[in-house]
Amino acid sequence: MNGGVRVGGGVRGFGELEVVVMDRLWDREGTSTVREVFEDLRQAREIAYTTVMSTMDNLHRKGWLSRKKQGKAFLYWPALTREQYGAQLMRDALDAGGNPSLVLSHFLEQMSEEEAATLRRLAAQEEAG
Template structure:
């Protein structure tokens, strides 16, 4: 899996920040306040994200409403998985990653591992 392109990332960020369904028009109106962009560019980007499986959509009259298929956290986890798979020795990749995280992130990771371990022990 590749990461999103620049505009795809901006669009996904908008959709993840919203609760529920969003139209192309709503995303376009937000984006055009910060950059010069065409409605058709936003529409094509959202259609591409739909075809790639990142967005679901439902027709409402002539327009579609879109919503994310995966959460921001699921996307980040997929990127991390890809980095682990494509980076050579997984042990070294993890070591380099762990050297870069903060104490707070380290504590969060420990908690997640403990939770996962206790869940697996129950099964």
């Protein structure tokens, strides 16, 4: 996978429809066409095919979606997993939040015991190589 989608020095969040499209694509296995995402979305909302097509094209131009041509259509898939996207957002927050040590300290204060235990386990694994 790619090392991270960076826009203007940081991860750029999604617009409202972009979030919905990315969620649909993350929930799918493999690739999807605009038509498949459109059919899925129109079950829950009134939306135009061209709106979905433009949104997916924009997400591709921003680096969030990869695509390849198949016949007359494109097959799309997320450039990052949902978890990699979350990690990029966390990295961005750490970079933008002022003193990284204080940001991390405040973050740790907000963690549950289970989350803190997971973090300790992952840190130990990372240290062990």
